[in-house]
C-alpha cells in the first residue's frame with residue numbers, strides 16, 4: 001500500500017493499492033483503499049483542500065500530476 005500526500009501541504013490524500021513497479025501516473029479509483037477526506041473535485045480536476053491540483057478525473061482513474069503529490073510505502077509486486 002502507498003500513502004499519497006499533497007506535495008504542497010503534506011496532507012494525506014488517500015491510501016492506494018499500487019501493484020507492480022513503476023511510477024504512479026494513474027490512480028485507479030477501484031484501488032483507492034482509503035480516502036482521507038482531503039480531496040475535492042472541481043469539474044474534471046481533483047484538488048487537495050489547500051488548493052493544489054493533484055490530478056484529472058478520467059472516469060475510472062485519475063491521471064496524476066507528477067509534481068503535485070508524493071508517496072511513501074510499498075508497492076506490491078504483481
Ligand SMILES: [Zn+2]
Pocket residue numbers: 006007008009010011048049050051052
Ligand atoms: Zn495540499
